[in-house]
Amino acid sequence: MKLLFVGTNPENTGATSHFVALAQAMAVAGHQVGAVVYPDGLIWQGLAGSDVRLSKAKFRNAFDLRGYLAVIRAARQLKPDWLVGNFGKEYWPLILIGRLLRIPVALFRHRTPPMKRLSGWLIPRLAQRFLAVSEHARQAYLDRGVPSHLVRVLYNPVNMAQCRPDSQRRREILRALGLDEQAIVLGYSGRMHGGKGIFPLFEAASAAMAQQPRLHCLWLGDGPDAAALRERAAADPTADRHHFLGWIPDVLPYYSALSMLAFPSVATETFGRVSVEAQAAGVPVLGSDIGGIPETLQAGVTGLLLPPGDVAAWREAILKLCDPALLASMGAAAHDYVEQHFSMLVIAGQFLQILSGD
Template identity: 75%
Template sequence: MKFLFVGTNPENTGAATHFVALAQAMVEAGHQVSAVVFPDGLIAHSLAHSGVRLYPAKFRNVFDLRGYRATFKAARELRPDWLVGNFGKEYWPLILIGRLLGIPVALFRHRTPAMSRISGYLLPRLAQRFFAVSQHARQAYLDRGVPAQLVRVLYNPVNMNLCRPDAQRRNAILHRLGMPRDVIVLGYFGRIHGSKGIHTLLEAMDGAMAQEPRLHCMWLGHGPDSQALGERIEAGPFAHRHHMLGWIDEVHPYYSAISMLAFPSIATETFGRVSVEAQAAGAPVLGSDIGGIPETLSPGVTGLLLPPGDVAAWRDAILRLCDAQVREPMGVAARDFVDSHFSTRVIASEFVRLLGNG
């Protein structure tokens, strides 16, 4: 099949990561993929050497005629079997261009409904395929009155090779950060914001560190609460065992360095790519039992689901996974779980199947 993906968002977002991973998955599966992308942006750089033909374009907003012109030209030249969109500002342009050229349109929505009532009503009905990225997100559209048959679910694909466990890489990162090889590392990868449960996690970690001297915490990300979190860590009793690394463009090597991942959100999450990527690297996940997070792991097998905001429960769960006899079998099961449910091979096949079903 031939696909034209359209994604001119220049920023590093979850939707951008999904766009790149799905385009690469389709190439790996033997399909012909082209993409209209923001020139010199994250998506363009990520797809530059992946076998995807790139067309530079910008959509500042839904009314940007330059974006229409570039996308229309690419679609008319390529005549793809499907137009694929990931970002809200391109939904209506793709619907219009698809109608003009007679090309079906598949749209992905990465958030629970934040669109206007009109768009939320019309887009699932006008696109030939409308995808939510979790059952939780799908239910939000059904609750708005969108017919169930119009909203399909396709999870985020994960490249198993990028996220593979790598002992040499782990040792190099630990050495650079001044941690011994026998350390137990809990990782937090994400936005540093109160809604992500970072303060719950910090309290739970300090409680667990008081009982487990080998336990360290690695914080990857930035956000509006970075300074406040850093100040709390510095004022606490275990500041030397917390490692705030800030924003890192290429996080995949760091999954190899962690023993477990925490996903402690107290606000609803649509899905949770970091949970899946960590498991692909053999790290079990402690996740809040909220939103789409439960769909990313197998509770009791590849990780644990915990009540959001419950410091004692998180502390006890962290200590439980400090036991190698509990943690290591979960890590093995986690990689198998991701390979079976979220690998690029599985998601590419499922995407084609869903496109073929009326």
């Protein structure tokens, strides 16, 4: 099958990671894949060196004629069986181009609540395939009155090779942090703002540190509340056990340094790619029981689901996972779980089935 992906968003978002991983997955599965992307942006960098044929374009908005021309030119060269879109500003252009060139269109939606009411009503009906990235996200459209048969679910694929554990990398990261190999490292990776639950997580982690002297917390990310979190940590007796590295362009190597990952959101999440990536690296996940997060792990087997914002429950869960035997068993189960449900070839096969079905 020939697929032309269109994604000219230059920003670093979950949809960007999804775009790169899915395009790579379809290419690895043996399909002919092209991508029209923002020149030298994060998607371009992510796909450079892969088997995906890249073309440059910018869609400033849905009326940008230069974007239309770039997609039409790439489509005439590749002659794809499907156009695939991932970003809202390109939904209408792809639907119009698809009609013009008689190519079916598959569109992914990553956000809830849904689009503006008119677009939210029309786009799932005009695209030949409309896909949400979780059952939670799908339900948002059904609640708006979109017929259930029009909204399919396809989870984010994960490149297992890129996420594999690396003991040498773990030693290097721990050494850079001034930690020995016996350290227990709780990790957080993501935006630093209140809705992500970073402040309850800090309180829970600091309380757990009072009982577990080998416990440290590694914070990866930046955002509007990063400074406030750093100030709170600096004033805490556990200050030297909270390690802030800021925004990291490629967090995948850092999973090797983690003993467990926290996904503590108090605001709803559409999915939770970081949870799946960490488990692929053999890292158990502590996740909030909210939104699409429960769909990313097997509770009690590959991690634990916890009440959002409940500091006492999170403290106890962190301490529970400080048990080396439990960490090892959950980590092994986590890797197997992701390989069976979210690996590139698994998701590529499901996507092909969705595109090929009625």
